[in-house]
Amino acid sequence: MKGDRKNIKQFKAILKKDLSLLFRKRIAIFVFGGPFILMFILLGVPALFSSQQALPLLIYNDDIGYNQTNIGEAIVGNITIYFSTDESIAVETADNLTVVQQTRGLGLFIPSNFSEIAYVGFPIIYTVDATQSLFTSSTFAIINSIATNVMTTFLANRSINDVQNIQIPATALPEELILGPKAASIALPLSYMIFLLIALNSGSYSLIGFAREKRMRTMETLLAYTFKHSLLVISKVITGLVASLGTTLSYVLGILVGTQIAGGSSSNNLFAIFGLNFNTLGAGDIIISLIFVVIALLISTLITMAVDCNVSREASERISPIISIGLAMFFYFVVMMNPLGTSSVLMINPFYWCYRLGLLLIAGKFNYEVAIYLLLIVGIITILIRYATRGIQKEKSLYLE
Amino acid sequence: MSDFMVETHALSKIFKKIIAVDRIDLRIPKGSIYALLGPNGAGKTTSIRMLLGLLKPSEGEIFVNEINVSSSPREIRGKIGLLPQFSAAYYDLTPMKNIKFTLELNDIPYEEVQSKMTEYFQTLDITPELLNKPFSKLSGGEQRAICFIMAAITNKEFLILDEPTTGLDISRAKYIRSIIKDLVEKEGKTVLLSSHLVSDLEELAEYCGILKKGKLIFQGNKQEIINTYAPETSDFEDAIVEAFKTPIKEVKVPFGGI
Structure with missing residues (x-):
């Protein structure tokens, strides 16, 4: 002691x-x-010596989507409404997946229709507002929720700074389901x-x-x-x-x-x-x-x-x-x-x-x-x-x- | 109760194939100043480190204040005050912080030693300004004096002082010798001194052990060393020089008179 x-x-x-x-x-x-x-x-x-460049925003707007709704078109429409006069964002659109893959280096990529077909086989980097999003599985509901978030929160509220990268594999692994x-x-x-x-x-x-x-x-x-x-x-x-x-x-x-x-x-x-x-x-x-x-x-x-x-x-x-x-x-x-x-x-x-x-x-x-x-x-x-x-x-x- | 603060029996240390210390039997009486002498590389530092429990002997036994250091080196930790050969302090800290660290490490309340410390500071001309400068900014002599104070205030029964006055000016060296004498005479401490300075040895050493190539070639009091090695001149310095030159033999006077 x-x-x-x-x-x-x-x-x-x-x-x-x-x-x-x-x-x-x-x-x-x-x-x-x-x-x-x-x-x-x-x-x-x-940054002190360079001018601010506009943030490129790539929209994939040519996909019918799993629920037959082309969300991409809607997003583009929203962007036109909200950011048409904003010099900090430059909207780009892509009509097919090949263009998306080729232009991913541009900046933010919003998968516009979130359809299952578009992402099968690609562990792809989505840039979304992740407020309520979870690391996904093959359960499609999550993709839908990302879409909702993008539509309601990210675009509507312009919370560009709050986006984060999350990686979404195409299919859920058994370990994902366990953990x-x-x-x-x-x-x-x-x-x-x-x-x-x-x-x-x-x-x-x-x-x-x-x-x-x-x-x-x-x-x-x-x-x-x-x-x-x-x-x-x-x-x-x-x-x-x-x-x-x-x-x-x-x-x-x-x-x-x-x-x-x-x-x-x-x-x-x-x-x-x-x-x-x-x-x-x-x-x-x-x-x-x-x-x-x-x-x-x-x-x-x-x-x-x-x-x-x-x-x-x-x-x-x-x-x-x-x-x-x-x-x-x-x-x-x-x-x-x-x-x-x-x-x-x-x-x-x-x-x-x-x-x-x-x-x-x-x-x-x-x-x-x-x-x-x-x-x-x-x-x-x-x-x-x-x-x-x-x-x-x-x-x-x-x-x- | 043993009369010796230190007793070693056939103490040896072998580094790979080099015999640094060869079967030495040190006997350091309690309440005395014992000088361990020898040319460079004779095995003094190795012996000291074995006494401190920092090096494991290859052979033999060490008893410090009846603690068997060779079998239970942990027991000796914190029981020996140490002034190492080189100034050992934290160069980025001030002398005062170094001193306070030594006190805290040895569980000594500052107030308990404050008056003694003030006395040492005054005697050794350590001003308050010096105490609050970084240790690295002090002169070699000032650093040595601070390290000496750090060892002296630990209040241990047994002190090992390796070259305590090296690099000091004449007056500080004189005062340190006087403090060492007081520690032994007034406070009953035992001091193991390692020094090359004849002035230190002549004034302080009651007993001497002379190491050469790891062997203890002589052990006895000051008069015995003079009688053995310089009977013609009766000069202590001559006796030491002669002892260093003499070929290695067995120990001449193994404390026969004590």
Whole structure:
């Protein structure tokens, strides 16, 4: 009991020190300012020097549709009414699917008639107001609801800024039917967030890791005074997470400010960046998905730290990014191919465990699969903390390389 | 109750095929200043790290204040005050933040050591301005003095001071020696000192251990080292130089007089 109190006190002191080192001027500028400045420069600065171009809106207007109603014609009619004098939107029409496919690069594409025939066999990108839309299945009702949304909300209210991309496969996979529309609508944003944030934060570890302690020759006293060496690792991991979240926030703010200058923004942009939409998903679902993004970041930081502590610095500089970003990249591209399916090649990928567990919880499935992924995640975190702790206790941690 | 703060039995450390420390039997009496001497690469730092529980001995046993460090290195953590060979502090933090971190890490309330710290600051000419500058902006001597204070205020029974006065000006070096003496004489601490400066050794060391190529070639009090290595001149510095030159033999005086 007394020992625990001492450990907690030491942990507080170590964490306070690590955090205060993170918020030093030079590091804070790099970690918290860098992504903002970068995104601001990439998005905002070009906009200052270029004129605003009209947003092309492509309407596919030559299809009878499943209910024998050509919605496309109606949309064109609406657009003429609502946007005839608006220079920010340039309406294009397409008479057949080939033209649509050839001109998809134009900008927003509104599938005008939403007929089943038009989309069979094409996992196609629709740009719609997704206020009430769900990631679809082969059930045609959803297409109909998208049509309704486009007609009533998107065009009528001109909520151009609120549109988001959603991918609608032609036919529903069995996994989609099992996990349901909520999990399906979070699948791509969740995998994208995990991949993006791991890639975005891979560079900041060197600023907070033990290499810095070695450079300042503080490892020896730190190890001599600390009762439980795993506390040193945990403190660094928490600091790493704070740095990661700060970097992410800076990145998002950079995009928001950049797009604001570029002339297109709304409060929903914050979620549009990651493809999340509060209207489509409940706040609870988004919070669950963010928790699993943070857990994936935690695992990524621990992998980097475990490698860094156990191999020489030169080797670690080469191996760490390969392992962490490589795993994340592999996870992302495999998931992209089949977002809701289970993948045997990803079974040993910890980022996939986080992703899959997130989906299962969002889908409200509390089965043996949940227990297995939970155990795997807890297990890998424990193993990595132990491995990193063993690494800092090794003789090499005391010597400058 | 042992009279020794440190006792090692045939302590060895082998790095791959290099024998860094070779079966040494250190005996550091409680309440004394013991100087561990030796040319560069003799095994001093390795021995110190083994005493701290940071390196695992290849062979032998270590007892620090009756704790078996070799079998349970965790037990010794937080029980030895340490001034490492090089200034070990966070360069981006101010000296005051570094000191406060050391206090928090060792669970020592600031108020408890405030008066003692103020005394050290005054003695070692550490001004309030210096305390609030980044550590990296301090001169080498100022950094060393701060690191010494960080070790001294930990209030441990056993202190390991590696080159405590290196890089210090004459007056700061003198005051640090006086503080070390006070820590031992007034507070009953035990100090293991590693230094190349004869001024430190002459003034402070009650006992010496001389390491050469990993072997403890001599262990005894100051007079014994003079008698052994420089009986003609009776000069301590001559005795050390002679000891460093002498071919490796067995330990000459293994604390026979204690």
